[in-house]
Amino acid sequence: MKVxxxxxxxxxxxxxxxxxYLGNQVTCLDIAPEKISKLxxxxxxxxEPNLPELLEIxxxxxxxxxxxxxxGIGSSDVVFISVGTPSLPDGNADLTYVKAAAEALGERLDxxxxxxxxxxxxPIGSGNWVGTLLREAYxxxxxxxxxxxxxxxxxxxxxxxxxxxxxxxxPDRVVIGxxxxxxxxxxxxxxxxxxxxxxxxPVHLPRxxxxxxxxxxxxxxxxxxxxxxxxxSFLALKxxxxxxxxxxxxxxxxxxKQIARGIGLDVRIGPRFLQAGIGWGGSCFGKDTAALxxxxxxxxxxxxxxxxxxxxxxxxxxxxxxxxLHELKILKGKTVAxxxxxxxxxxxxLRDAPALDIARQLIQLGARVRATDPVALxxxxxxxxxxxxxxxxxxxxxxxxxxxxxxxxxxPEYHDIDWVEVKxxxxxxxxxxxxxxxxxxxxxxxxxxxxxxxx
Ligand code: UDX
Numbered sequence: 001m002k003v004x005x006x007x008x009x010x011x012x013x014x015x016x017x018x019x020x021y022l023g024n025q026v027t028c029l030d031i032a033p034e035k036i037s038k039l040x041x042x043x044x045x046x047x048e049p050n051l052p053e054l055l056e057i058x059x060x061x062x063x064x065x066x067x068x069x070x071x072g073i074g075s076s077d078v079v080f081i082s083v084g085t086p087s088l089p090d091g092n093a094d095l096t097y098v099k100a101a102a103e104a105l106g107e108r109l110d111x112x113x114x115x116x117x118x119x120x121x122x123p124i125g126s127g128n129w130v131g132t133l134l135r136e137a138y139x140x141x142x143x144x145x146x147x148x149x150x151x152x153x154x155x156x157x158x159x160x161x162x163x164x165x166x167x168x169x170x171p172d173r174v175v176i177g178x179x180x181x182x183x184x185x186x187x188x189x190x191x192x193x194x195x196x197x198x199x200x201x202p203v204h205l206p207r208x209x210x211x212x213x214x215x216x217x218x219x220x221x222x223x224x225x226x227x228x229x230x231x232x233s234f235l236a237l238k239x240x241x242x243x244x245x246x247x248x249x250x251x252x253x254x255x256x257k258q259i260a261r262g263i264g265l266d267v268r269i270g271p272r273f274l275q276a277g278i279g280w281g282g283s284c285f286g287k288d289t290a291a292l293x294x295x296x297x298x299x300x301x302x303x304x305x306x307x308x309x310x311x312x313x314x315x316x317x318x319x320x321x322x323x324x325l326h327e328l329k330i331l332k333g334k335t336v337a338x339x340x341x342x343x344x345x346x347x348x349x350l351r352d353a354p355a356l357d358i359a360r361q362l363i364q365l366g367a368r369v370r371a372t373d374p375v376a377l378x379x380x381x382x383x384x385x386x387x388x389x390x391x392x393x394x395x396x397x398x399x400x401x402x403x404x405x406x407x408x409x410x411x412p413e414y415h416d417i418d419w420v421e422v423k424x425x426x427x428x429x430x431x432x433x434x435x436x437x438x439x440x441x442x443x444x445x446x447x448x449x450x451x452x453x454x455x
Contacts, residue, residue: 012082020061047348074110082119091290106137127221151183156228162346177224240312246276246454256454278434279316281343332366337402340409341373404430
């Protein structure tokens with residue numbers, strides 16, 4: 001099929017490249033020329049494992065452009081809107097980019113039936129709003145109605161950064177929402193290879209054993225939009241629940257990792273997303289939970305559970321600072337080393353990263369903060385140059401003279417650091433393991449004052 005993807009971020013580019021790999025003709029459009037020129041040179045403008053290799057393999061089916069006219073909207077079967085929808089101060093999503101994309105699309109609809117898909121996380125009910133924008137833009141340009149030329153659908157993504165391609169090729173389910181059966185049929189056909197799992201697995205993304213067919217949920221537009229919010233908020237809630245139990249575990253001398261294992265074996269709970277730690281960050285959990293609370297307020301209903309998941313989560317960052325204060329008594333003039341800066345391992349994304357909040361709070365209390373990250377340091381220096389943080393290229397440089405080290409992001413390489421050397425170069429062997437990532441007994445044996453989360 002002929003596909004256009006608008007927005008070449010973590011979601012858009014992953015979707016476009018994966019669909020190109022599956023044999024579709026894909027044009028990826030972005031208004032940022034520097035992104036498009038990088039992509040034309042085969043470079044991915046952000047860190048996502050396996051995406052550069054798959055971009056290379058799928059090159060023949062991919063075009064990149066900054067121009068809506070070049071994208072061939074009117075003759076496309078499917079157009080994905082996967083532009084950014086950042087949070088506004090009141091928690092609602094900023095839909096400026098979605099509106100611009102929908103209007104540019106609307107003007108260019110033509111006689112081929114085109115499915116316009118909201119891939120960006122948009123407020124519930126936006127599908128109808130996008131439809132209105134399309135119609136109005138078309139009518140302004142052509143003076144008539146684009147009846148029969150398009151259908152609007154919601155096809156929420158469930159990609160985790162760091163495993164975005166894996167989650168695209170081997171999802172737990174595909175959700176397609178629309179009021180138009182033609183739109184549902186078109187998207188079901190587009191995803192057929194994924195639903196049937198009958199495409200050749202990419203060389204570095206082997207198909208999980210036993211995966212044969214993927215369930216598809218076809219429903220109305222609003223349900224599909226709400227599925228995305230409900231799923232993300234539930235995942236965020238699972239994590240905050242464990243962090244809440246973790247604070248009690250710490251008081252009673254229990255170990256939250258054993259508790260997670262003990263409850264996770266209950267198939268009704270499941271073992272995943274039960275890792276206590278400094279909490280979630282990233283561009284989705286914070287944004288989706290905030291948007292869900294905001295939109296429910298618009299409809300006059302409260303969501304105390306989702307709100308509580310947020311409150312517990314953001315308190316984790318303060319808990320880290322309070323714990324350091326408790327351990328060090330005075331933070332003014334002390335040096336704290338942060339190992340890891342990205343909101344999680346296997347990404348360079350700093351959006352809503354706990355490290356930023358923790359560093360900000362420590363600096364406000366007069367501490368000196370040094371930080372490193374194997375992948376996200378470039379973004380840190382680019383987006384947060386004046387945060388008062390000393391960015392270091394290596395863990396050893398970061399921990400030099402430190403009065404405390406916090407493991408913020410669970411990068412695998414932090415298992416292989418020479419923790420004997422680290423201890424020697426620190427002024428005080430305080431180690432706060434923000435992800436319960438290290439071996440507590442080993443660290444104590446090496447002479448660290450080890451503090452975990454919920455243990
Ligand atoms: C999430 C959703 O998982 C995905 O379905 C959605 O499409 C986008 O948002 P992502 O934010 O990329 O994906 O990463 P994820 O792996 O979900 O982690 C989110 C945050 O939760 C990270 O900060 C991670 O460190 C934290 N986390 C995750 C925990 O603290 N504990 C856990 O058990 C799991």
